[in-house]
Amino acid sequence: MFCIQCEQTIQTPVSKGCSYTQGMCGKTSEVSDLQDVLVYALQGVSFWAEQGRQLDIIDSEIDQWAPKAFFATLTNVNFDPERIIEFAQTAARFKNRLEQQVKAAALLKGIELPALSPAAQFTLPEGKEALLAFAPTAAVNRGHDVVNEDIIGLRLLCLYGLKGAAAYLEHARVLSQTNDEVYGEYHQIMSWLGTDSTDIDALFNTSMQIGLMNYRIMEMLDKGETDTFGHPTPTSVNVKTSQGKCILVSGHDLHDLEKILQQTQGKGINVYTNGEMLPAHAYPELSKYPHLKGNYGSAWQNQQKEFANFPGAIVMTSNCLLNPDVGQYADRLFTRSIVGWPGVAHIEGDDFSQVIDCSLSLEGFKHDEIEQLITVGFGRNALMEAAPAVVEQVKAGAIKHFFLVGGCDGDKAERSYYTDFTAQAPQDSLILTLACGKFRFNKNQFGDINGIPRLLDVGQCNDAYSAIQLALALAKEFDCDINELPLTLVLSWFEQKAIVILLTLFALGVKGIYTGPTAPAFLTDNLLAILQEKFDMRSISNVEDDLKTILAA
Numbered sequence: 001m002f003c004i005q006c007e008q009t010i011q012t013p014v015s016k017g018c019s020y021t022q023g024m025c026g027k028t029s030e031v032s033d034l035q036d037v038l039v040y041a042l043q044g045v046s047f048w049a050e051q052g053r054q055l056d057i058i059d060s061e062i063d064q065w066a067p068k069a070f071f072a073t074l075t076n077v078n079f080d081p082e083r084i085i086e087f088a089q090t091a092a093r094f095k096n097r098l099e100q101q102v103k104a105a106a107l108l109k110g111i112e113l114p115a116l117s118p119a120a121q122f123t124l125p126e127g128k129e130a131l132l133a134f135a136p137t138a139a140v141n142r143g144h145d146v147v148n149e150d151i152i153g154l155r156l157l158c159l160y161g162l163k164g165a166a167a168y169l170e171h172a173r174v175l176s177q178t179n180d181e182v183y184g185e186y187h188q189i190m191s192w193l194g195t196d197s198t199d200i201d202a203l204f205n206t207s208m209q210i211g212l213m214n215y216r217i218m219e220m221l222d223k224g225e226t227d228t229f230g231h232p233t234p235t236s237v238n239v240k241t242s243q244g245k246c247i248l249v250s251g252h253d254l255h256d257l258e259k260i261l262q263q264t265q266g267k268g269i270n271v272y273t274n275g276e277m278l279p280a281h282a283y284p285e286l287s288k289y290p291h292l293k294g295n296y297g298s299a300w301q302n303q304q305k306e307f308a309n310f311p312g313a314i315v316m317t318s319n320c321l322l323n324p325d326v327g328q329y330a331d332r333l334f335t336r337s338i339v340g341w342p343g344v345a346h347i348e349g350d351d352f353s354q355v356i357d358c359s360l361s362l363e364g365f366k367h368d369e370i371e372q373l374i375t376v377g378f379g380r381n382a383l384m385e386a387a388p389a390v391v392e393q394v395k396a397g398a399i400k401h402f403f404l405v406g407g408c409d410g411d412k413a414e415r416s417y418y419t420d421f422t423a424q425a426p427q428d429s430l431i432l433t434l435a436c437g438k439f440r441f442n443k444n445q446f447g448d449i450n451g452i453p454r455l456l457d458v459g460q461c462n463d464a465y466s467a468i469q470l471a472l473a474l475a476k477e478f479d480c481d482i483n484e485l486p487l488t489l490v491l492s493w494f495e496q497k498a499i500v501i502l503l504t505l506f507a508l509g510v511k512g513i514y515t516g517p518t519a520p521a522f523l524t525d526n527l528l529a530i531l532q533e534k535f536d537m538r539s540i541s542n543v544e545d546d547l548k549t550i551l552a553a
Contacts, residue, residue, distance in 0.1 A: 043194030164500030175224025282377025
């Protein structure tokens, strides 16, 4: 196996990447290799989907399925080899279907097709052993022995960025947001990555193309969420538990949470959110359910302890799954959609009766804890409504700086930086936050500036769109470039969604971003130097020095 797509990847003085029998995430070499074959098969699907578009052949079923299958290879999503093989087999069927249609249409119109990429010619082997034997050919770092490491790094930057965009595209699809142009662009990029280009300029430009495409996808997702569940409003959320039977919903999928809330009405079951589901409490169409009791636990890396102590059923709707056998709760864990773990019950469709029955059979919480409230819900609409008051306080000198502190959380000790940074941020600054990185500090007290809360929880990782909208609105109000605002982004990365959001910010021209706690292992020193030169990207150092530099600018 070779996997280098997330922060927890193994790094030694002589090698980078998980390349042993098991990755740091718990993914086996077998699953890793099968996922490489799946990605290669998907590049073949995209080749024929792209050619089909030249001949007015658009298969919506394939368009909507392909990013979903790609999502299954994201960090901490699917660890089940049989499910990965099923995805690969479906990819083979879809590739053959498109290939036959495209060749027939080209022949009819007398059009000569371009040279086929290796992935377009690929025939999926039959049987697990044959798939594993082919895996070295499909490895994401294929050609590393003859290709410059900077080229490999740029290919991976594009591949992992596109993987993050595919995840958001699937989140949008679940909420009925699809776009033929975006799917076409996705296929074009995915197909091109299957050609193993060695053109540095083309690879870099493609990474920017992925960033801009993802901006459109985040807009689609924002529309899907707000059209379906209403605009988030500032809402107090209890982060302590109540007596009674219970279900915990983790991941990112608000659609699944709504179905669970609908199906548990009147059954005496309290529903809790976990991790990136915390922002759900701010959506009117979800908060209207009185048995949506609160948020339990913190960020994903703590789930093995927190899930083990949760006395009810648990549903993992999307990425951020850890080995449930460690905490011995696999028998009350249920996976959805692209998520999978061997031996764990998987739910197809929208019937959550298995989860409900499991919850009713368990003890639940015996007592009420003393209530502790935090505020969430500063999404796009709420931020835009607050913008005039914020502008007034800026002009009055009461607000002197904005910090966006957020991103992925993780278990490295260096991540205490983000807790310390927010604690030491000047009292005349506002702190926006999003994604699970906020669990480092979102229960702390920050006070307000003339009625404006100093900590504004923007939502999930995909809600970076909301923060961008606020920045654009402020830049328009002050008639300046976004980089001239007293705004500093201090971001933590972990996996591919964070990578694509960074590409989106770069593509939009945002500069001076602080990132950490470590640089992605697939980015070479040369590539980091290029990003620093083009975008003034900075690595975090220590809070005192970083704040001094930021505030002196």
